[in-house]
Amino acid sequence: MNKTDRLLAIVLELQRKEVIRAEDLATLFExxxxxxxxxxxxxxxxxxxxxxxxxxxxxxxxxxFLPPISFTVPEAVSLMIGTDFIEQRFDxxxxxxxxxxxxxxxxxxxxxxxxxxxxxxxxxxLLISDKLVTPSKEKEYxxxxxxxxLDERKISxxxxxxxxxxxxxxxxxxxVAPYGLVLVQGSxxxxxxxxxxxxxxxxxxxxxxxxxxxxxxxxxxxxFNLSEYTxxxxxxxxxxxxxxxxxxDKVKESNYHFIEDMEEHQDGLHVVLRVRQLDELLQWVLGxxxxxxVLEPESFRNRIREEAQKMFKRY
Numbered sequence: 001m002n003k004t005d006r007l008l009a010i011v012l013e014l015q016r017k018e019v020i021r022a023e024d025l026a027t028l029f030e031x032x033x034x035x036x037x038x039x040x041x042x043x044x045x046x047x048x049x050x051x052x053x054x055x056x057x058x059x060x061x062x063x064x065f066l067p068p069i070s071f072t073v074p075e076a077v078s079l080m081i082g083t084d085f086i087e088q089r090f091d092x093x094x095x096x097x098x099x100x101x102x103x104x105x106x107x108x109x110x111x112x113x114x115x116x117x118x119x120x121x122x123x124x125x126l127l128i129s130d131k132l133v134t135p136s137k138e139k140e141y142x143x144x145x146x147x148x149x150l151d152e153r154k155i156s157x158x159x160x161x162x163x164x165x166x167x168x169x170x171x172x173x174x175x176v177a178p179y180g181l182v183l184v185q186g187s188x189x190x191x192x193x194x195x196x197x198x199x200x201x202x203x204x205x206x207x208x209x210x211x212x213x214x215x216x217x218x219x220x221x222x223x224f225n226l227s228e229y230t231x232x233x234x235x236x237x238x239x240x241x242x243x244x245x246x247x248x249d250k251v252k253e254s255n256y257h258f259i260e261d262m263e264e265h266q267d268g269l270h271v272v273l274r275v276r277q278l279d280e281l282l283q284w285v286l287g288x289x290x291x292x293x294v295l296e297p298e299s300f301r302n303r304i305r306e307e308a309q310k311m312f313k314r315y
Contacts, residue, residue, distance in 0.1 A: 001029060007039055011048060014060045021057040071109060076117040077124070079105050084126045089183065091143035138205045142181065142188055145205070148213050149178045152220065154195075157211040159203060163279055172196070174203070177218035180226035185257060191226065193218075202231065235274040239281060240295040243269040247291045256284065270295075278303060 001009070006029055013020060013028065022036045029036075040058060044050050049061035071079070083105075086098035106114060141157075148155045156175045163170070176192035179200070183189075187204055194201040235258070243251050248269040252262065258281065261272040275281055278300045285292055285304060294301045 003039070006031070007043055010036075010039055011043065011060075014050065014058060019053075019057040019059045024057070071105070071113065073113055073116045073120060076105065076109055076113060077120050080117065080121055081124065081126055088126070091139045091146065093143055093146075138188060141205050141208055141211050144211055144213055145178050145181060145190055149180065152217055154178075154214045154216045154218055155192075155211060156214055157203075158209040160207045160209070162207070163277055175214070176201070176203070177220075179220060179224060180229075182226070185255070191229065191231075200231075235276050237275050237278060237297075239273045239275060239278070239297065239300055241271045241273070241285065242267065242293045242295055243271060243288065244291040245269065247288065251288075258284075268293075282307065 009029065010025060013025065022033050022040070025036045026033045040050055040052070049064050051059050051061060053059075080102055083098040083102035087095045090098070106117075109117065145155060154175055154177050156173065159172055159174050161170050161172075175195045176190070177195075178190055178192045180191045181188060182191060187206060190203045190205060192201060192203065193199065242265075245268055248264070251269060251271065256273075258273040258275050259271060260274050263270050273281060278297075281300070282303065285294065286307060294304050
């Protein structure tokens with residue numbers, strides 16, 4: 001990276017972060033701290049209002065903003081595809097904003113870059129399966145939850161769990177402090193602190209009903225960062241299956257989220273899965289018919305056998 005590009009990159013990095021140290025800039029741009037000092041001095045002499053605090057780092061004077069000078073074709077394509085994705089998967093508010101942003105990006109591109117970007121985009125298409133299209137009710141909830149997160153207000157909803165609890169109940173009413181939204185394999189998930197469980201829980205928007213935004217406020221914990229959050233892995237049950245060779249490719253392409261390992265053997269494709277409850281796998285395994293065999297645990301083999309016998313009696 002030459003000096004001119006580095007100076008621009010430093011300003012953009014300062015715009016992106018409130019405070020950043022010279023050591024961090026040196027690591028980011030793979031140069032020495034002494035070079036960063038000289039770059040900061042050059043920017044200051046050029047009129048960029050940089051504030052330096054000993055032992056803290058550098059920051060830009062509030063209100064200063066330098067727009068990007070230009071986009072390369074790959075950068076422009078990335079941004080435009082990003083707006084396409086938001087239009088298809090987010091709520092109406094962000095869909096409109098994404099369409100507007102796409103228009104603004106196209107408007108500021110030089111004609112040569114705009115034409116090349118258009119040519120590349122015509123050769124690429126973001127196609128979302130009908131199975132992954134967000135239902136209108138879910139989009140409505142997405143917007144409500146997004147506003148609750150921004151306002152730091154709790155929400156209440158009826159929730160249907162996939163599997164019944166020990167008492168045989170699947171339905172409950174939850175009041176939660178919404179921390180963030182995550183798109184997981186085409187499904188929107190809410191990460192929230194549940195008043196009932198007194199801990200962080202995950203809720204699928206597709207299983208919610210009668211969602212209400214409450215007046216009660218909450219305060220997001222200072223230590224919580226959604227981008228760094230990793231849910232605890234409580235999948236302690238290990239299941240091993242064997243699939244016939246003729247459906248091995250289909251199993252691999254299924255991208256089933258419980259699959260932990262796969263290995264080809266002479267007698268078929270061996271697949272290892274980890275789950276919280278064995279019943280989580282029941283419908284998926286039965287869907288493969290006689291082409292799938294449970295190797296272990298024995299209790300799950302028996303469960304499949306019992307279900308198969310029930311099916312046999314119906315025919």
